[in-house]
Amino acid sequence: MKELKIFGIVAVFTLILYWGVEPFAHSQMHKHVEGHGLVYDGKADIKEASKDRKEIEKKFWNDVAQISKLKGDPVAGEATFAMCAGCHMKGAANMGGVTPPSLDHAGAIYDKNFLIALIKDPALATNVAHKYPVGGTIAHPMGPVMTMVTAPQDIANVVAYLKAKKAGEVTPKEAYIEACSRCHANRYGHLTQLGEIPKTKSNIKTGQDIGALKYKEKVAEEQASLAEYLGTLPPDLSIMIRARNEHFMHVFVENPQSELPGTAMPRTGLDKEGMEKVMAYLEKTGDPSKPKREAVGPWVLLFFFIFSILAYLWKKSMWKGHH
Ligand code: HEC
Ligand code: HEC
Numbered sequence: 001m002k003e004l005k006i007f008g009i010v011a012v013f014t015l016i017l018y019w020g021v022e023p024f025a026h027s028q029m030h031k032h033v034e035g036h037g038l039v040y041d042g043k044a045d046i047k048e049a050s051k052d053r054k055e056i057e058k059k060f061w062n063d064v065a066q067i068s069k070l071k072g073d074p075v076a077g078e079a080t081f082a083m084c085a086g087c088h089m090k091g092a093a094n095m096g097g098v099t100p101p102s103l104d105h106a107g108a109i110y111d112k113n114f115l116i117a118l119i120k121d122p123a124l125a126t127n128v129a130h131k132y133p134v135g136g137t138i139a140h141p142m143g144p145v146m147t148m149v150t151a152p153q154d155i156a157n158v159v160a161y162l163k164a165k166k167a168g169e170v171t172p173k174e175a176y177i178e179a180c181s182r183c184h185a186n187r188y189g190h191l192t193q194l195g196e197i198p199k200t201k202s203n204i205k206t207g208q209d210i211g212a213l214k215y216k217e218k219v220a221e222e223q224a225s226l227a228e229y230l231g232t233l234p235p236d237l238s239i240m241i242r243a244r245n246e247h248f249m250h251v252f253v254e255n256p257q258s259e260l261p262g263t264a265m266p267r268t269g270l271d272k273e274g275m276e277k278v279m280a281y282l283e284k285t286g287d288p289s290k291p292k293r294e295a296v297g298p299w300v301l302l303f304f305f306i307f308s309i310l311a312y313l314w315k316k317s318m319w320k321g322h323h
Contacts, residue, residue: 033258035251038272040114041065044255045127053129060124064117067152072160080158083148094222096141097229099193101182107167109175109274115159118142118269119149126266127257141229172284175277179268180237183226185219188238188285192219193226230264241279241286249279 036044042061049057088100106115117125122142123132132140149155173189181191190197200211227233241249251258253275256265270278283290 033251035254035258038111038254038270038275040111040117040125040269042117044258045124048257057124060117060121063152064113064120067116067120067155068113070153070156072153072156072158072163074157074161074164076154077157077159077161078165080149080154081161083145084158087142087145094225096139097225098141099182099222100142101178103162103166103178105166105168105170105174105178107162107164108170109179109271109277110162110269111271111274112159112163114267114269114271115162116155119145119155119158121146125269127255128264128266130262131264170273170277172277172281175274176281179270179274179278183230183234183265184237186237186285188288189281193222194219232264234265237282237285239286241282246279249282250275253278 042057042064046054046057046061084103087095088103090102092100110118114125122145123129123140128140132138149158176186176189177191177195181195182193185192194215198211198215200209200215202209223233244252248259252260253268253270255267256263257267
Protein backbone atom coordinates (compact mmCIF):
# COMPACT_ATOMS: atom_id res chain seq x y z
CA MET A 1 0.00 0.00 0.00
CA LYS A 2 2.80 2.41 0.94
CA GLU A 3 4.63 1.71 -2.32
CA LEU A 4 1.48 2.46 -4.23
CA LYS A 5 1.14 5.86 -2.52
CA ILE A 6 4.75 6.74 -3.28
CA PHE A 7 4.28 5.69 -6.83
CA GLY A 8 1.15 7.86 -7.07
CA ILE A 9 2.97 10.94 -5.79
CA VAL A 10 5.92 10.42 -8.15
CA ALA A 11 3.55 9.92 -11.08
CA VAL A 12 1.60 13.11 -10.31
CA PHE A 13 4.75 15.23 -10.06
CA THR A 14 6.17 13.73 -13.23
CA LEU A 15 3.00 14.56 -15.09
CA ILE A 16 2.95 18.13 -13.78
CA LEU A 17 6.55 18.56 -14.94
CA TYR A 18 5.86 16.97 -18.29
CA TRP A 19 2.66 18.78 -19.22
CA GLY A 20 3.01 21.98 -17.24
CA VAL A 21 6.57 23.12 -16.94
CA GLU A 22 8.19 22.03 -20.19
CA PRO A 23 5.57 23.45 -22.60
CA PHE A 24 5.39 26.59 -20.47
CA ALA A 25 9.16 27.12 -20.59
CA HIS A 26 9.10 26.44 -24.30
CA SER A 27 6.38 29.01 -24.94
CA GLN A 28 8.38 31.57 -22.97
CA MET A 29 11.59 30.91 -24.86
CA HIS A 30 10.01 30.74 -28.30
CA LYS A 31 7.41 33.42 -28.80
CA HIS A 32 4.39 31.85 -30.49
CA VAL A 33 3.88 33.43 -33.91
CA GLU A 34 0.72 33.13 -35.92
CA GLY A 35 0.72 32.99 -39.71
CA HIS A 36 -1.32 35.19 -42.03
CA GLY A 37 -3.28 32.34 -43.61
CA LEU A 38 -1.22 32.60 -46.79
CA VAL A 39 -2.83 35.94 -47.65
CA TYR A 40 -0.34 38.36 -49.18
CA ASP A 41 -1.98 41.75 -48.68
CA GLY A 42 0.87 43.44 -46.81
CA LYS A 43 -1.14 44.06 -43.62
CA ALA A 44 1.56 42.51 -41.44
CA ASP A 45 4.34 44.28 -43.35
CA ILE A 46 2.69 47.66 -42.84
CA LYS A 47 2.14 46.94 -39.15
CA GLU A 48 5.72 45.84 -38.57
CA ALA A 49 7.38 48.53 -40.73
CA SER A 50 9.58 51.09 -39.01
CA LYS A 51 8.26 54.67 -38.94
CA ASP A 52 10.21 55.85 -41.97
CA ARG A 53 9.04 52.90 -44.05
CA LYS A 54 5.36 52.83 -43.12
CA GLU A 55 4.22 55.11 -45.93
CA ILE A 56 6.33 53.24 -48.50
CA GLU A 57 4.78 49.91 -47.49
CA LYS A 58 1.27 51.38 -47.43
CA LYS A 59 1.57 52.84 -50.92
CA PHE A 60 3.18 49.68 -52.28
CA TRP A 61 0.51 47.28 -51.03
CA ASN A 62 -2.22 49.69 -52.06
CA ASP A 63 -0.83 49.68 -55.64
CA VAL A 64 -0.71 45.87 -55.54
CA ALA A 65 -4.38 45.75 -54.48
CA GLN A 66 -5.30 48.05 -57.39
CA ILE A 67 -3.47 45.88 -59.94
CA SER A 68 -5.07 42.81 -58.43
CA LYS A 69 -8.49 44.22 -59.39
CA LEU A 70 -7.57 44.57 -63.08
CA LYS A 71 -8.68 41.81 -65.41
CA GLY A 72 -5.51 40.30 -66.87
CA ASP A 73 -5.28 39.07 -70.46
CA PRO A 74 -3.26 35.83 -70.61
CA VAL A 75 -2.64 36.13 -74.36
CA ALA A 76 -1.12 39.60 -74.06
CA GLY A 77 0.67 38.30 -70.94
CA GLU A 78 2.44 35.61 -72.92
CA ALA A 79 4.26 38.26 -74.97
CA THR A 80 5.27 40.12 -71.81
CA PHE A 81 6.50 36.86 -70.29
CA ALA A 82 9.40 36.92 -72.79
CA MET A 83 10.94 39.56 -70.48
CA CYS A 84 10.80 37.14 -67.57
CA ALA A 85 12.08 34.24 -69.64
CA GLY A 86 15.21 36.24 -70.48
CA CYS A 87 16.37 35.58 -66.90
CA HIS A 88 14.27 32.54 -66.02
CA MET A 89 15.27 30.24 -68.87
CA LYS A 90 16.37 26.61 -68.54
CA GLY A 91 20.00 26.41 -67.53
CA ALA A 92 20.05 30.09 -66.54
CA ALA A 93 23.31 31.32 -65.08
CA ASN A 94 23.77 32.61 -61.56
CA MET A 95 23.07 36.36 -61.38
CA GLY A 96 23.86 38.54 -58.41
CA GLY A 97 24.49 35.47 -56.25
CA VAL A 98 21.54 33.23 -57.11
CA THR A 99 20.25 31.28 -60.11
CA PRO A 100 16.74 32.32 -61.24
CA PRO A 101 14.35 29.40 -60.70
CA SER A 102 12.27 27.67 -63.36
CA LEU A 103 8.78 29.19 -63.57
CA ASP A 104 7.19 26.11 -65.17
CA HIS A 105 4.63 25.74 -62.37
CA ALA A 106 4.71 29.28 -60.96
CA GLY A 107 0.96 29.64 -61.49
CA ALA A 108 0.30 26.54 -59.42
CA ILE A 109 2.47 27.28 -56.40
CA TYR A 110 2.56 31.10 -55.94
CA ASP A 111 -0.22 33.36 -54.77
CA LYS A 112 -1.61 35.84 -57.34
CA ASN A 113 -1.18 38.93 -55.14
CA PHE A 114 2.32 37.87 -54.26
CA LEU A 115 3.25 37.56 -57.96
CA ILE A 116 1.92 41.04 -58.66
CA ALA A 117 3.91 42.40 -55.73
CA LEU A 118 7.02 40.51 -56.83
CA ILE A 119 7.01 42.07 -60.31
CA LYS A 120 6.31 45.51 -58.87
CA ASP A 121 9.17 45.38 -56.38
CA PRO A 122 10.94 42.07 -55.60
CA ALA A 123 12.62 43.29 -52.41
CA LEU A 124 9.41 44.63 -50.85
CA ALA A 125 7.33 41.65 -51.97
CA THR A 126 9.73 39.15 -50.44
CA ASN A 127 10.16 41.26 -47.30
CA VAL A 128 13.92 41.67 -47.56
CA ALA A 129 13.97 45.43 -48.20
CA HIS A 130 16.17 45.82 -45.12
CA LYS A 131 19.00 44.41 -47.26
CA TYR A 132 18.68 47.22 -49.80
CA PRO A 133 18.79 50.58 -48.06
CA VAL A 134 17.58 53.58 -50.05
CA GLY A 135 20.51 55.19 -51.84
CA GLY A 136 22.65 52.05 -51.41
CA THR A 137 24.67 50.51 -54.21
CA ILE A 138 23.42 46.92 -54.14
CA ALA A 139 20.19 45.99 -55.87
CA HIS A 140 17.95 42.93 -55.73
CA PRO A 141 19.01 40.49 -58.49
CA MET A 142 15.47 40.50 -59.94
CA GLY A 143 15.38 44.30 -59.62
CA PRO A 144 15.75 45.04 -63.37
CA VAL A 145 12.18 43.72 -63.88
CA MET A 146 11.00 46.99 -62.31
CA THR A 147 12.17 48.85 -65.43
CA MET A 148 11.02 46.17 -67.89
CA VAL A 149 7.41 45.45 -66.88
CA THR A 150 5.98 48.62 -65.37
CA ALA A 151 2.42 49.33 -66.56
CA PRO A 152 -0.22 47.97 -64.16
CA GLN A 153 -2.08 46.31 -67.05
CA ASP A 154 1.11 44.55 -68.23
CA ILE A 155 1.70 43.21 -64.71
CA ALA A 156 -1.90 41.98 -64.51
CA ASN A 157 -1.53 40.34 -67.93
CA VAL A 158 1.66 38.46 -67.19
CA VAL A 159 0.27 37.20 -63.87
CA ALA A 160 -2.91 36.08 -65.68
CA TYR A 161 -0.66 34.22 -68.13
CA LEU A 162 1.20 32.48 -65.27
CA LYS A 163 -2.08 31.55 -63.58
CA ALA A 164 -3.52 30.17 -66.84
CA LYS A 165 -0.57 28.54 -68.57
CA LYS A 166 2.02 27.77 -65.95
CA ALA A 167 -0.29 26.01 -63.53
CA GLY A 168 -1.37 22.41 -64.09
CA GLU A 169 -0.39 19.40 -61.98
CA VAL A 170 2.78 19.88 -59.99
CA THR A 171 4.47 17.13 -57.99
CA PRO A 172 5.80 17.82 -54.47
CA LYS A 173 9.34 17.49 -55.81
CA GLU A 174 8.78 19.99 -58.66
CA ALA A 175 7.20 22.47 -56.24
CA TYR A 176 10.13 22.11 -53.86
CA ILE A 177 12.74 22.49 -56.61
CA GLU A 178 11.12 25.62 -58.02
CA ALA A 179 10.51 27.28 -54.66
CA CYS A 180 13.45 26.29 -52.45
CA SER A 181 16.19 24.44 -54.32
CA ARG A 182 18.11 27.40 -55.71
CA CYS A 183 19.18 28.19 -52.13
CA HIS A 184 18.84 24.96 -50.12
CA ALA A 185 20.45 21.58 -50.83
CA ASN A 186 18.53 18.43 -49.89
CA ARG A 187 20.97 15.56 -49.43
CA TYR A 188 18.35 12.85 -48.94
CA GLY A 189 16.51 14.06 -52.06
CA HIS A 190 19.82 13.93 -54.04
CA LEU A 191 19.49 17.64 -54.80
CA THR A 192 22.06 20.41 -54.70
CA GLN A 193 21.52 24.10 -55.43
CA LEU A 194 22.12 23.14 -59.08
CA GLY A 195 19.35 20.54 -59.14
CA GLU A 196 19.42 16.76 -59.41
CA ILE A 197 22.88 15.24 -58.79
CA PRO A 198 23.95 13.67 -62.11
CA LYS A 199 25.03 10.02 -62.32
CA THR A 200 28.75 9.72 -63.00
CA LYS A 201 31.24 6.84 -63.20
CA SER A 202 34.74 6.26 -61.90
CA ASN A 203 37.57 5.73 -64.35
CA ILE A 204 38.35 2.01 -64.41
CA LYS A 205 42.13 2.47 -64.21
CA THR A 206 42.45 5.36 -61.74
CA GLY A 207 39.34 4.86 -59.63
CA GLN A 208 38.74 8.60 -59.88
CA ASP A 209 35.27 9.93 -60.73
CA ILE A 210 36.20 13.04 -62.71
CA GLY A 211 32.56 13.87 -63.53
CA ALA A 212 31.63 13.87 -59.84
CA LEU A 213 34.66 16.01 -58.96
CA LYS A 214 33.79 18.57 -61.63
CA TYR A 215 30.19 18.67 -60.44
CA LYS A 216 31.36 19.16 -56.84
CA GLU A 217 33.45 22.11 -57.97
CA LYS A 218 30.44 23.72 -59.67
CA VAL A 219 28.29 23.22 -56.58
CA ALA A 220 31.01 24.70 -54.37
CA GLU A 221 31.14 27.78 -56.61
CA GLU A 222 27.35 28.18 -56.55
CA GLN A 223 27.33 27.84 -52.76
CA ALA A 224 30.11 30.40 -52.37
CA SER A 225 28.16 32.92 -54.41
CA LEU A 226 24.95 32.20 -52.47
CA ALA A 227 26.78 32.70 -49.19
CA GLU A 228 28.06 36.02 -50.51
CA TYR A 229 24.52 37.07 -51.56
CA LEU A 230 22.74 35.91 -48.40
CA GLY A 231 25.48 36.38 -45.81
CA THR A 232 25.28 32.68 -44.94
CA LEU A 233 24.88 29.38 -46.75
CA PRO A 234 21.23 28.28 -46.36
CA PRO A 235 21.04 24.96 -44.45
CA ASP A 236 20.38 21.55 -46.03
CA LEU A 237 16.65 20.87 -45.68
CA SER A 238 16.71 17.02 -45.79
CA ILE A 239 15.52 16.50 -42.24
CA MET A 240 14.55 20.07 -41.29
CA ILE A 241 10.91 19.05 -40.85
CA ARG A 242 11.99 16.77 -38.01
CA ALA A 243 14.13 19.42 -36.30
CA ARG A 244 11.37 22.03 -36.46
CA ASN A 245 7.68 21.44 -35.87
CA GLU A 246 5.15 21.85 -38.63
CA HIS A 247 3.69 25.07 -37.27
CA PHE A 248 7.13 26.70 -37.23
CA MET A 249 7.81 25.54 -40.78
CA HIS A 250 4.56 26.99 -42.12
CA VAL A 251 4.89 30.33 -40.39
CA PHE A 252 8.58 30.62 -41.20
CA VAL A 253 8.17 29.88 -44.90
CA GLU A 254 5.18 32.21 -45.13
CA ASN A 255 7.15 35.08 -43.65
CA PRO A 256 10.73 34.34 -42.48
CA GLN A 257 11.00 37.74 -40.78
CA SER A 258 8.30 36.78 -38.28
CA GLU A 259 10.45 34.02 -36.77
CA LEU A 260 13.96 35.28 -37.53
CA PRO A 261 13.92 39.09 -37.71
CA GLY A 262 16.60 40.36 -40.07
CA THR A 263 17.07 37.03 -41.87
CA ALA A 264 18.15 37.05 -45.52
CA MET A 265 15.69 34.34 -46.50
CA PRO A 266 12.98 35.88 -48.69
CA ARG A 267 9.29 35.29 -48.31
CA THR A 268 8.54 32.77 -51.03
CA GLY A 269 4.88 33.63 -51.66
CA LEU A 270 3.56 30.07 -51.76
CA ASP A 271 -0.20 29.63 -51.91
CA LYS A 272 -2.05 26.81 -50.14
CA GLU A 273 -1.31 24.20 -52.80
CA GLY A 274 2.34 25.25 -53.08
CA MET A 275 2.84 25.08 -49.32
CA GLU A 276 1.21 21.65 -49.07
CA LYS A 277 3.36 20.29 -51.88
CA VAL A 278 6.62 21.68 -50.47
CA MET A 279 5.84 20.31 -47.00
CA ALA A 280 4.91 16.92 -48.49
CA TYR A 281 8.32 16.76 -50.13
CA LEU A 282 10.14 17.76 -46.93
CA GLU A 283 8.14 15.13 -45.06
CA LYS A 284 9.19 12.54 -47.61
CA THR A 285 12.93 13.29 -47.46
CA GLY A 286 12.87 13.89 -43.69
CA ASP A 287 11.07 10.74 -42.72
CA PRO A 288 11.13 8.38 -45.70
CA SER A 289 10.25 5.28 -43.68
CA LYS A 290 7.08 6.75 -42.17
CA PRO A 291 4.58 5.01 -44.52
CA LYS A 292 6.40 1.70 -44.04
CA ARG A 293 6.48 2.14 -40.27
CA GLU A 294 2.78 2.91 -40.18
CA ALA A 295 2.03 -0.16 -42.29
CA VAL A 296 4.05 -2.40 -39.98
CA GLY A 297 2.43 -1.03 -36.78
CA PRO A 298 -0.79 -3.14 -36.78
CA TRP A 299 1.21 -6.33 -37.46
CA VAL A 300 3.48 -5.65 -34.50
CA LEU A 301 0.44 -5.16 -32.26
CA LEU A 302 -1.11 -8.36 -33.58
CA PHE A 303 2.15 -10.20 -32.88
CA PHE A 304 2.19 -8.99 -29.26
CA PHE A 305 -1.45 -9.92 -28.85
CA ILE A 306 -0.95 -13.50 -30.07
CA PHE A 307 2.32 -13.75 -28.15
CA SER A 308 0.56 -12.69 -24.91
CA ILE A 309 -2.10 -15.36 -25.35
CA LEU A 310 0.55 -18.01 -25.99
CA ALA A 311 2.56 -16.88 -22.97
CA TYR A 312 -0.51 -17.00 -20.79
CA LEU A 313 -1.46 -20.47 -21.98
CA TRP A 314 2.09 -21.66 -21.49
CA LYS A 315 2.22 -20.30 -17.96
CA LYS A 316 -1.11 -21.94 -17.17
CA SER A 317 0.05 -25.30 -18.43
CA MET A 318 3.40 -25.06 -16.56
CA TRP A 319 1.73 -24.23 -13.26
CA LYS A 320 -0.96 -26.85 -13.63
CA GLY A 321 -1.03 -29.05 -10.53
CA HIS A 322 1.56 -26.95 -8.59
CA HIS A 323 -1.00 -25.17 -6.36
C1 HEC B 1 16.86 33.10 -51.79
C2 HEC B 1 17.30 32.00 -50.97
C3 HEC B 1 16.30 31.15 -50.22
C4 HEC B 1 15.17 30.51 -50.69
C5 HEC B 1 14.59 30.56 -52.08
C6 HEC B 1 14.66 29.73 -49.60
N1 HEC B 1 15.42 29.92 -48.49
FE1 HEC B 1 15.15 29.00 -46.68
N2 HEC B 1 16.80 29.99 -45.93
C7 HEC B 1 17.58 30.87 -46.64
C8 HEC B 1 18.60 31.39 -45.75
C9 HEC B 1 19.68 32.41 -46.11
C10 HEC B 1 18.42 30.76 -44.50
C11 HEC B 1 19.23 30.98 -43.22
C12 HEC B 1 18.46 31.91 -42.36
C13 HEC B 1 19.26 32.56 -41.28
O1 HEC B 1 20.04 31.88 -40.62
O2 HEC B 1 19.07 33.78 -41.12
C14 HEC B 1 17.28 29.88 -44.65
C15 HEC B 1 16.76 29.08 -43.63
C16 HEC B 1 15.69 28.23 -43.76
C17 HEC B 1 15.19 27.38 -42.70
C18 HEC B 1 15.79 27.23 -41.31
C19 HEC B 1 15.19 28.15 -40.33
C20 HEC B 1 15.83 28.00 -38.97
O3 HEC B 1 15.12 28.06 -38.01
O4 HEC B 1 17.04 27.81 -38.89
C21 HEC B 1 14.11 26.71 -43.20
C22 HEC B 1 13.23 25.72 -42.47
C23 HEC B 1 13.95 27.14 -44.57
N3 HEC B 1 14.93 28.05 -44.87
C24 HEC B 1 12.98 26.65 -45.42
C25 HEC B 1 12.83 27.03 -46.76
C26 HEC B 1 11.82 26.49 -47.64
C27 HEC B 1 10.83 25.40 -47.28
C28 HEC B 1 11.97 27.13 -48.83
C29 HEC B 1 11.13 26.97 -50.07
C30 HEC B 1 9.72 27.14 -49.94
C31 HEC B 1 13.08 28.08 -48.70
N4 HEC B 1 13.57 27.98 -47.43
C32 HEC B 1 13.53 28.92 -49.70
C33 HEC B 1 17.44 31.23 -47.97
C34 HEC B 1 16.44 30.78 -48.81
C1 HEC C 1 16.88 40.42 -64.29
C2 HEC C 1 16.52 39.05 -64.23
C3 HEC C 1 15.08 38.70 -63.86
C4 HEC C 1 13.94 39.10 -64.52
C5 HEC C 1 13.80 40.04 -65.71
C6 HEC C 1 12.85 38.44 -63.84
N1 HEC C 1 13.33 37.69 -62.80
FE1 HEC C 1 12.22 36.59 -61.51
N2 HEC C 1 13.89 36.15 -60.43
C7 HEC C 1 15.19 36.51 -60.78
C8 HEC C 1 16.09 36.04 -59.75
C9 HEC C 1 17.60 36.24 -59.73
C10 HEC C 1 15.29 35.38 -58.79
C11 HEC C 1 15.77 34.74 -57.49
C12 HEC C 1 15.80 35.79 -56.41
C13 HEC C 1 16.13 35.25 -55.06
O1 HEC C 1 16.06 34.05 -54.85
O2 HEC C 1 16.49 36.05 -54.18
C14 HEC C 1 13.92 35.45 -59.26
C15 HEC C 1 12.83 34.89 -58.59
C16 HEC C 1 11.56 34.80 -59.12
C17 HEC C 1 10.48 34.04 -58.53
C18 HEC C 1 10.53 33.22 -57.26
C19 HEC C 1 10.14 34.10 -56.13
C20 HEC C 1 10.03 33.45 -54.78
O3 HEC C 1 9.60 34.13 -53.90
O4 HEC C 1 10.39 32.30 -54.60
C21 HEC C 1 9.38 34.22 -59.34
C22 HEC C 1 8.00 33.62 -59.15
C23 HEC C 1 9.78 35.10 -60.42
N3 HEC C 1 11.12 35.43 -60.26
C24 HEC C 1 8.94 35.53 -61.43
C25 HEC C 1 9.32 36.44 -62.41
C26 HEC C 1 8.39 36.96 -63.40
C27 HEC C 1 6.92 36.61 -63.52
C28 HEC C 1 9.12 37.84 -64.18
C29 HEC C 1 8.64 38.67 -65.34
C30 HEC C 1 7.56 39.58 -65.11
C31 HEC C 1 10.49 37.81 -63.67
N4 HEC C 1 10.57 36.96 -62.62
C32 HEC C 1 11.53 38.56 -64.21
C33 HEC C 1 15.56 37.22 -61.89
C34 HEC C 1 14.69 37.82 -62.79
